[in-house]
Amino acid sequence: MSAALLRINALNAWYGESHVLHGVDVEVNEGEVVTLLGRNGAGRTTTLRSVLGLVGRRTGAVMINGRDAIGLSPHKIARLGVGYCPEERGIYSSLSTEENLLLPPLLGAHGMPLDEIYAMFPNLEKRRASRGTHLSGGEQQMLALARILRTGARLLLLDEISEGLAPVIVQALARTITALKEKGYTIVMVEQNFRFAAPLADRFYIMERGRIVEGFAASELQGRMSMLHEFLGV
Amino acid sequence: MSETFGIPVAVILGQLTLGLVNGSFYALLSLGLAVIFGLMGVVNFAHGAFYTLGAFAALLGLQYFGVNYWAALVLAPLAVGLVGVIVERLFLRHLYQLDPLYGLLLTFGLALIVEGSLHQVFGASGQSYPVPDSLSGVLNLHFMFLPLYRAWVIVASVVACFGTWFIIERTSLGASLRAATENAPLLQAFGVNVPLLKAATYGGGVALAALAGVLASPVVLVNSHMGTSLVIVVFAVVVIGGMGSILGAIVTGLALGVIEGFTKVIYPEASNIVVFIIMALVLMIRPAGLFGKD
Numbered sequence: 001m002s003a004a005l006l007r008i009n010a011l012n013a014w015y016g017e018s019h020v021l022h023g024v025d026v027e028v029n030e031g032e033v034v035t036l037l038g039r040n041g042a043g044r045t046t047t048l049r050s051v052l053g054l055v056g057r058r059t060g061a062v063m064i065n066g067r068d069a070i071g072l073s074p075h076k077i078a079r080l081g082v083g084y085c086p087e088e089r090g091i092y093s094s095l096s097t098e099e100n101l102l103l104p105p106l107l108g109a110h111g112m113p114l115d116e117i118y119a120m121f122p123n124l125e126k127r128r129a130s131r132g133t134h135l136s137g138g139e140q141q142m143l144a145l146a147r148i149l150r151t152g153a154r155l156l157l158l159d160e161i162s163e164g165l166a167p168v169i170v171q172a173l174a175r176t177i178t179a180l181k182e183k184g185y186t187i188v189m190v191e192q193n194f195r196f197a198a199p200l201a202d203r204f205y206i207m208e209r210g211r212i213v214e215g216f217a218a219s220e221l222q223g224r225m226s227m228l229h230e231f232l233g234v
Numbered sequence: 235m236s237e238t239f240g241i242p243v244a245v246i247l248g249q250l251t252l253g254l255v256n257g258s259f260y261a262l263l264s265l266g267l268a269v270i271f272g273l274m275g276v277v278n279f280a281h282g283a284f285y286t287l288g289a290f291a292a293l294l295g296l297q298y299f300g301v302n303y304w305a306a307l308v309l310a311p312l313a314v315g316l317v318g319v320i321v322e323r324l325f326l327r328h329l330y331q332l333d334p335l336y337g338l339l340l341t342f343g344l345a346l347i348v349e350g351s352l353h354q355v356f357g358a359s360g361q362s363y364p365v366p367d368s369l370s371g372v373l374n375l376h377f378m379f380l381p382l383y384r385a386w387v388i389v390a391s392v393v394a395c396f397g398t399w400f401i402i403e404r405t406s407l408g409a410s411l412r413a414a415t416e417n418a419p420l421l422q423a424f425g426v427n428v429p430l431l432k433a434a435t436y437g438g439g440v441a442l443a444a445l446a447g448v449l450a451s452p453v454v455l456v457n458s459h460m461g462t463s464l465v466i467v468v469f470a471v472v473v474i475g476g477m478g479s480i481l482g483a484i485v486t487g488l489a490l491g492v493i494e495g496f497t498k499v500i501y502p503e504a505s506n507i508v509v510f511i512i513m514a515l516v517l518m519i520r521p522a523g524l525f526g527k528d
Contacts, residue, residue: 052423078425090420094412102406103413104424151425 004063005030005155005186006051011060013050020046022210023060026188028155033177033187035197037232038207044190045087047207048157052084053077064155080155081108083148087159087190091140093133097124100132101147108152117146120176138169145176156180156187162196170196194232206231241499248378249495255384255453257491258391259446263464264471264483265395266442269402272478273415273435275334276326280341281468282461283348284440287314288447289456290352293363303366303452307390310448315441322436327429345461352458360455387449394445395484398438402480411435415478470513476526486524 006028013021021043028034036044050058053074062069064080078084083104092100101117101124118125121142127135135143141161148156162170170193177200180187191197197204198221206214208231216224236243263285270278291310295301301309321344329336371382402408413421414431422428447461454460471490475482490509497505504511516524 054419054423073429074419074422075425075427078423084420084423086420086423090417092413092416094416095409099406099409103409103421105426107425148424 003030003066004028005032005065006188007061007063008047008051009061009063011047011050011058011062013046013055013058015046015056020055020210021050021058024050024207024210024212026205026212026215028186028188030186031181031184032202033181033189033200034203034205035189035191035201036205036207037191037194037197037228039232040192042207043210044207045159046210048084048159048188048190051077051157052082078104078153079107081153083107083151083153083156085144085148085156085158085161087163089140089144091132091135091143093131095132096128097130097132097135097143098128100143101128101150104147104151106151108154110154111152112149114150117150120149120179121146138165138172141165141169141173142176145173149180154184154186156185158187159190160192161189162191162193174200194228239500244377246496246499247375249499250492251375251378251380251495252384253492253495253498254488255387255491256494257488258388259450259464259487260468260471260491261395261484261487262391262442262446262449263468264475264487265398265480266439266446267468267472268475268478268480268483269398269442270436270439271472272480273411274326274337274432275330276337276341276436277334278341278436278439279338279465280321280344280348281440281443282465283345284314284318284443284461285447285450285464286352286458286461287317287348288444289363289451289454289460290356290447291444292448292451293361293456296363303363303448307445307448311441311444314444314447315437318440319433319437322433326436327432330432345465349458349462356458358457358459360457360460363451363456365452383452387453390449391446392488394442395487398442399480399484467509470509472523474509474513474516474523476523479523479525479527482523482525 004027008024008026011021011024012019024047026047036047038044046055049055051062053072058070060070064077064082067080069077069080092103095103123139124143124146127139132140132143145161162173174196177187189197189201201218203215203217205212213231214227238246263281267278267281270276288310291313292306295306295309325340326337329340365383369383369386373380373382373385402411410421410426410431414428418428471487472483474490475486490512493512494505494508497508
């Protein structure tokens with residue numbers, strides 16, 4: 001097994017006065033796809049935001065590529081090779097599609113070239129001059145994903161990327177994630193859509209009330225279905 | 235000679251041209267205010283003080299170091315911009331989490347300190363800055379003789395305004411600035427050094443004020459309070475144009491200068507308040523300003 005690209009140890013996080021993460025431990029190996037499952041408010045989004053330093057206060061350890069990121073500012077954490085797709089997609093309305101795409105600075109030498117991105121997401125090329133927020137929901141999601149692929153980030157944090165999209169778009173997204181996995185990207189997904197996440201992930205973590213309650217490999221999935229019913233209602 | 239409203243056309247055109255010169259200063263100053271407010275949410279009350287500092291930097295540079303006008307046009311905004319960056323790093327950045335009122339109070343206090351210190355050292359009477367030789371002629375526009383220097387002020391400020399607009403709307407740096415206005419934390423999570431971007435924005439905004447100060451130094455008396463009255467009008471310009479609107483600040487600045495000039499011809503008594511009357515009207519009809527988004 002390869003080394004852990006992301007190791008989260010005893011992570012606590014606060015929004016103002018409220019303590020939302022209580023000692024979260026997550027390990028993601030290089031090239032793995034790991035999915036955080038759980039109900040709304042279980043702390044999955046906060047876990048991703050804590051990795052990036054976007055919460056008020058945090059304690060514990062976040063090791064990215066062997067570097068401790070807990071004391072770093074968000075822009076320095078990103079420069080360790082982290083790409084982030086926020087739940088609300090974060091498409092900028094005052095920027096065109098192409099400006100959105102070119103906005104994040106390059107983080108590594110191995111960013112996906114623009115022609116490869118346009119080959120993967122042809123709609124983005126067609127609509128490059130449109131305002132970012134004039135795209136359809138599916139196109140905006142593609143843009144949010146393409147935006148971080150261009151930077152050369154190798155660790156992708158994807159928050160609810162299938163949310164609110166038509167089934168045909170969700171299928172296209174699943175193919176994209178599979179393709180990225182084959183290219184060796186390391187991916188952490190937060191997903192509500194279990195059917196979307198199940199065939200893609202190598203491992204799963206289940207969160208509940210700001211804690212990891214269970215972690216298991218995809219091969220153990222069948223044996224865990226009753227527990228998943230209990231925690232997620234799937 | 236032909237007349238309109240019983241006023242010679244030449245007089246009207248003359249006042250409109252002079253209004254355009256004043257409008258050039260309004261545009262440059264309100265542009266800096268709009269950039270700072272748009273990106274940082276700071277109501278920069280020290281803007282007039284930075285304008286004054288720009289003029290003093292040019293004057294003192296000439297008197298003590300022999301820095302000529304053209305060099306001052308570059309060096310004074312750079313120096314004042316650097317002061318702005320230091321102010322942002324030392325003070326302003328601690329206030330972003332708080333109510334915008336705190337930023338306003340801080341910059342207001344800063345303006346009082348700067349103006350008071352200049353008054354203490356240089357006294358109340360103004361000093362004149364010589365018009366550079368190459369701009370000392372007069373331009374014959376047929377309806378009036380325009381001092382060449384005033385024509386230069388219009389050209390220089392339009393170029394500076396358009397240049398700023400171009401940087402913000404058409405370059406990748408500008409895309410980052412616009413993105414930071416909309417959602418700064420996410421931009422930082424992409425790897426952009428947002429704190430640096432904010433400091434640079436404040437520095438750039440006050441550098442524009444300093445540029446206006448240098449441009450003004452040969453046409454006004456350089457004194458510690460030259461920015462005080464001007465900044466009030468400029469705030470009205472920004473409100474009329476729409477807080478934070480780049481294009482709104484430029485267009486409104488120039489237009490209000492012209493309107494003010496026109497008022498001087500038809501009803502001189504109102505020329506000092508016409509800007510505020512327009513502000514009141516605009517606020518009643520379009521509270522977000524002429525170019526603002528609700």
